[in-house]
Amino acid sequence: MAEKEEYEKVKDTGHNWDGITELDNPPPRWWLNALYLSGLLVLVYFILYPSLPLVNDSTKGLLGWTQIREYKQDFAAIEQRRAPYEEKFAQMSITEVLEDPEMLNYIRASSKVLYGDNCAACHGIGGQPPQAGTYPVLADDDWLYGGTIDDIMMSIANGRIGQMPAHDGALTEQEVTDLTQFVIDSANSLPNEAGRILYDQYGCAMCHGDDAKGDKYAGSADLTDKIWRFSDTEEQIRRTILHGVNDGFDPQTRLAVMPQWSEKMAIKLEIKADVINAGEKVEEINWKDELNGNESERLSESDIKKLAIYVHQLGGGE
Amino acid sequence: MSESGQQNQKQADNIYQQTADWQLNTGDIKIVAKRLLGRFRSLKWLAMLTWLPFFLGPYIRWNGQQAILFDIPNRQYHFFDLTVYPQDLWMLALTLVFFAILLAAVTSVAGRIFCGYFCFQTVWADIFTLIEGKCEGQTPSQASKFNSTPWTLNKLLRKTVKHSLWLLIALLTGLSFTAWFTDAFQLWHDYLTLEAALPAWIALAVFTTGTYVLAGFMREQVCLWLCPYARIQGVMVDQDTILPHYDQAQGEPRAKLRKSAIKEDKGSCIDCNLCVAVCPTGIDIRQGQQLGCITCGLCIDACDDVMTKTNQPTGLIRYASHKEIHHDAKPVQLYKRPRVMVYITIMLLALTGVVSGVTGLSPAEFNVLHERQPLFVRLSDGTIQNKYTLKLLNKTQQNMFVTIDISGLAGATLHQVKMTEIEPGKVLPLTVFVRLPEARLESEITSITFIANMNGEIDNNLTYQSMFLAPKL
Numbered sequence: 001m002a003e004k005e006e007y008e009k010v011k012d013t014g015h016n017w018d019g020i021t022e023l024d025n026p027p028p029r030w031w032l033n034a035l036y037l038s039g040l041l042v043l044v045y046f047i048l049y050p051s052l053p054l055v056n057d058s059t060k061g062l063l064g065w066t067q068i069r070e071y072k073q074d075f076a077a078i079e080q081r082r083a084p085y086e087e088k089f090a091q092m093s094i095t096e097v098l099e100d101p102e103m104l105n106y107i108r109a110s111s112k113v114l115y116g117d118n119c120a121a122c123h124g125i126g127g128q129p130p131q132a133g134t135y136p137v138l139a140d141d142d143w144l145y146g147g148t149i150d151d152i153m154m155s156i157a158n159g160r161i162g163q164m165p166a167h168d169g170a171l172t173e174q175e176v177t178d179l180t181q182f183v184i185d186s187a188n189s190l191p192n193e194a195g196r197i198l199y200d201q202y203g204c205a206m207c208h209g210d211d212a213k214g215d216k217y218a219g220s221a222d223l224t225d226k227i228w229r230f231s232d233t234e235e236q237i238r239r240t241i242l243h244g245v246n247d248g249f250d251p252q253t254r255l256a257v258m259p260q261w262s263e264k265m266a267i268k269l270e271i272k273a274d275v276i277n278a279g280e281k282v283e284e285i286n287w288k289d290e291l292n293g294n295e296s297e298r299l300s301e302s303d304i305k306k307l308a309i310y311v312h313q314l315g316g317g318e
Numbered sequence: 319m320s321e322s323g324q325q326n327q328k329q330a331d332n333i334y335q336q337t338a339d340w341q342l343n344t345g346d347i348k349i350v351a352k353r354l355l356g357r358f359r360s361l362k363w364l365a366m367l368t369w370l371p372f373f374l375g376p377y378i379r380w381n382g383q384q385a386i387l388f389d390i391p392n393r394q395y396h397f398f399d400l401t402v403y404p405q406d407l408w409m410l411a412l413t414l415v416f417f418a419i420l421l422a423a424v425t426s427v428a429g430r431i432f433c434g435y436f437c438f439q440t441v442w443a444d445i446f447t448l449i450e451g452k453c454e455g456q457t458p459s460q461a462s463k464f465n466s467t468p469w470t471l472n473k474l475l476r477k478t479v480k481h482s483l484w485l486l487i488a489l490l491t492g493l494s495f496t497a498w499f500t501d502a503f504q505l506w507h508d509y510l511t512l513e514a515a516l517p518a519w520i521a522l523a524v525f526t527t528g529t530y531v532l533a534g535f536m537r538e539q540v541c542l543w544l545c546p547y548a549r550i551q552g553v554m555v556d557q558d559t560i561l562p563h564y565d566q567a568q569g570e571p572r573a574k575l576r577k578s579a580i581k582e583d584k585g586s587c588i589d590c591n592l593c594v595a596v597c598p599t600g601i602d603i604r605q606g607q608q609l610g611c612i613t614c615g616l617c618i619d620a621c622d623d624v625m626t627k628t629n630q631p632t633g634l635i636r637y638a639s640h641k642e643i644h645h646d647a648k649p650v651q652l653y654k655r656p657r658v659m660v661y662i663t664i665m666l667l668a669l670t671g672v673v674s675g676v677t678g679l680s681p682a683e684f685n686v687l688h689e690r691q692p693l694f695v696r697l698s699d700g701t702i703q704n705k706y707t708l709k710l711l712n713k714t715q716q717n718m719f720v721t722i723d724i725s726g727l728a729g730a731t732l733h734q735v736k737m738t739e740i741e742p743g744k745v746l747p748l749t750v751f752v753r754l755p756e757a758r759l760e761s762e763i764t765s766i767t768f769i770a771n772m773n774g775e776i777d778n779n780l781t782y783q784s785m786f787l788a789p790k791l
Contacts, residue, residue: 018326019324019326019327020326101738101746105746105747108749118705124691124692125691126689126691126692126705127688127692128691128695137692137695139692139703139705140695140696140697140698140703141697141698142697142698200537222698225698225699226696226697226698226699226700226756227696227697227698230737302402313749315695315703315705315751316695316697316703
């Protein structure tokens with residue numbers, strides 16, 4: 001646009017259609033040069049970034065950039081942001097964490113991923129398994145092995161294997177029916193004298209307790225509440241009574257196994273509890289004597305601590 | 319060549335000749351506009367003063383902090399006592415609508431007076447050319463004489479002074495712009511100690527360079543070839559729009575003045591070319607309204623001056639509508655122009671929205687999210703429990719004490735956190751549980767209202783309606 005010459009003075013390409021001539025107006029020189037120069041940017045990339053594939057490797061580029069390095073740097077940056085929380089968390093007792101809303105929010109947010117990776121497959125994303133009766137619900141207030149954070153921590157660290165013997169053959173058909181009715185009545189807070197006699201006679205109270213409210217040390221279910229570990233239908237209750245839970249001699253037994261996530265932590269928790277019960281100081285424990293170093297550890301102690309708090313917050317922690 | 323071919327050739331010639339006739343100023347001639355005094359010149363100075371707040375605004379303090387601050391890192395906009403968060407961004411959208419339509423309304427009434435009087439390009443270029451004029455000569459001939467003389471100490475000194483002043487203004491412009499986005503005093507300190515953050519340096523560099531180049535060197539070229547608003551505003555003008563017009567009937571045929579005698583058959587234009595000489599974009603208004611005209615009225619000042627001196631009626635060039643000049647029509651009342659009325663309606667609507675938004679700005683934002691997985695949980699005594707995450711944003715400058723309560727669901731109880739303190743500008747997620755005994759269950763879905771009371775003040779409540787879910791009965 002710079003010069004507006006008379007068109008007659010402009011060179012034409014020699015093409016002429018019906019009297020319309022095609023003029024030869026080249027783009028401005030500076031514009032053309034800028035176009036060529038922009039092409040040279042390729043060279044800049046060539047020098048700065050990995051570019052030429054070689055036999056086993058490639059040229060490195062002056063910046064030394066690689067995708068995995070960038071990922072690692074970003075990851076390190078996240079870790080760095082988390083570090084102050086993680087360090088603080090490691091020093092805090094569980095009660096302190098529960099009283100610190102900011103820390104609690106951090107734990108809730110960061111444990112969501114941990115829970116999703118390790119727990120949600122069985123227990124469901126929000127602490128309720130997709131299919132009722134398959135795995136224990138973590139969002140309610142009914143706990144087989146206790147619902148305090150310490151109890152939950154132990155359950156995660158050591159894993160749990162429920163035990164209920166099969167009674168197939170030990171009970172008559174009528175006795176099974178009576179016991180089933182007793183369990184149903186207990187849940188609805190109705191008295192059932194005949195069932196109660198059988199309950200005592202066959203030693204159910206040994207695990208489920210005199211009050212039938214279960215025992216967290218045995219991991220036995222509370223029979224008086226409205227929550228059913230497996231099912232509330234008569235047929236399924238019969239099955240539990242007849243075939244038990246995790247009874248190795250009964251092929252029809254119910255399977256209920258929580259894997260162990262840290263043998264090391266389980267041992268430590270147990271020793272700590274013993275030491276505290278004996279009135280001694282936890283600081284004086286010589287861990288080298290107590291642990292042989294071969295204990296399995298699928299999750300770190302801090303992860304288990306986080307998960308225990310997370311699960312405790314799901315809806316019904318004690 | 320056939321006869322039709324020749325005809326085509328002739329048409330093509332016409333097109334080329336037309337384009338050759340266009341008055342195109344593409345920067346090959348540097349425009350040095352003469353500066354004269356006059357009504358519209360004074361008006362222009364007044365209009366230019368509206369840019370003073372741009373330089374001074376950031377230094378106003380309010381309650382110990384900057385009164386007007388676009389705090390981008392913290393996603394907050396402070397305006398005296400008011401703090402606007404991204405949640406209220408719709409008000410900014412309405413404000414922008416208001417100003418966009420204001421531009422349209424003003425343009426349809428009075429042409430590109432934004433361009434001529436208020437635009438930063440016009441204002442800055444005017445100041446820059448004022449400096450240039452003082453240093454290198456006020457008229458085109460003086461300026462070209464100055465520039466063609468060989469380099470002397472005097473010339474070097476004058477050039478240095480000019481560019482230093484330009485750069486100083488450019489720097490101040492960049493700094494003032496940046497100061498709206500971060501604490502102004504701290505920014506000065508950071509710049510002077512070379513400790514400013516990278517974005518601050520980039521903003522300063524971009525605006526300094528931009529000002530220096532656009533106002534110093536490109537000037538009217540920006541209005542002619544760069545600015546989209548110039549072209550957009552051009553199409554908003556109609557025959558009722560008031561623009562600087564040269565009254566051909568009065569002025570033509572133009573002729574040079576001879577011995578101060580005015581011939582009978584001659585128009586009032588004495589062809590002194592002063593209207594062209596004073597034009598900041600270098601156009602000749604006598605050729606009619608054109609794309610280069612920023613409607614600043616400086617040619618009117620010049621022409622009126624000449625008309626007075628030659629004892630002729632003023633107003634040969636005057637602000638008038640096309641209809642007034644060419645059809646002797648009277649100015650049309652605003653309310654008789656539908657387009658203007660539509661613009662004004664939209665502006666009023668937008669303004670109402672902003673005003674109601676600002677007055678009704680709530681001190682907090684309150685949201686309740688119902689847990690989706692699981693939707694409900696049965697507790698050991700049969701009670702149904704629902705889990706909710708409450709999100710509270712404190713939009714005030716002080717800590718806020720919030721008490722949570724529920725209503726609308728008979729027999730339901732609220733558990734876990736009931737009262738909390740939120741720091742200014744922070745969002746706090748709270749997990750709460752609502753429990754309803756089995757006996758009180760009435761349906762699968764019941765609505766429940768969450769009430770957040772702020773600072774214990776009666777009526778200072780925010781509510782959020784959510785759902786309580788239960789198994790099939």
